[in-house]
Amino acid sequence: MKKVLYSVITVCFLVSISLFASSDKVGTTSSMFKVLLSPKVVSLGGAYSTFNDADSLLTNPSGISKAQKKEISLAYTSWLVETNYSYLSFVFPVGSVGSFGLAVNYFSAGDIEETDVNGPTGNNFTANGILASLVYAKSLTEKISLGLGVKYYSETIEKESASTPSLDIGGLFVLNENLKLGLALQNLFGSIKFISQRDALPIVVKVGGSYEIIENLTSAVDVNLLSDNGISVNVGIEYAIKIGDIAIPVRVGYRSGNDALLGVALGAGFGYKELLSLNFAWAPSVSEIGQQTFNVGLNFKF
Secondary structure (H helix, E strand, O other), X not given: OHHHHHHHHHHHHHHHHHHHHHOOOOOOOOOOOOOOOOHHHHHOOOOXXXXXXXXXXXXXXXXXXXOOOOEEEEEEEEOHHHOEEEEEEXXXXXXXXXXXXXXXXXXXXXXXXXXXXXXXXXXXXXXXXXXXXXXXXXXXXXXXXEXXXXXXXXXXXXXXXXXXXXXXXXXXXXXXXXXXXXXXXXXXXXXXXXXXXEEEOOOEEEEEEEEEEEOOEEXXXXXXXXXXXXXXXXXXXXXXXXXXXXXXXXXXXXXXXXXXXXXXXXXXXXXXXXXXXXXXXXEEEOOOOOOEEEEEEEEEEO
């Protein structure tokens, strides 16, 4: 079984590299695939490929393989230039069968002033997008898990719309009690076409690891190979202050390769009995606009 598993992982990795090499390296028409949504993910700089909760659905589909209870995650992001993102995910474990997950992201740019060669026309238009993901993950052994995510993306700009399916594959490897490794291959196919312009979805090869340095103190690193933007690195660290049934996690992270944001993010949360948690994240902008992004999220298990 292990030899077959390793062969499958190797083939998937080589296929993704082949796709990466053959891509035309044009960017996607939307930032939907690159903006981090959950405050836990944001405040860890995006280094989330080895975490096991409902917020891992869009970073590594194998992350929900360890789910023991149903979980719902809600998040709202106030992003740059009056744009906003909403996020909903649900995880449903089914015993030895595995775990199923559903994630829906919604993006809205609000009202955008229409202009032409003569300047403003006096009219407004809007742009929005939705990304839905259906995920299945299973622990093959105590140390090895695999996950598969089928995605559908739709985007509308004024009266024009476009959509495409895509696919994510992920693996989670528990080396010991403290050390985990993650591998995710994201957006393996798909493209968006508006009128005559077609843009491929950004293929991402993500390799990461996390290490519990001491009890309640965890560090994490993800390295991302992107078809449209070279290599980026995500780094994060979390320390959970525990007082009885109460947990107060404090997080700091850094994400390279982001032109709009400084890269640094800070976050904190409040959790009760590992059943309910409220989390926040903040990330400053380096643009002339001088704006900041704020994320708030709620997770509960039942």
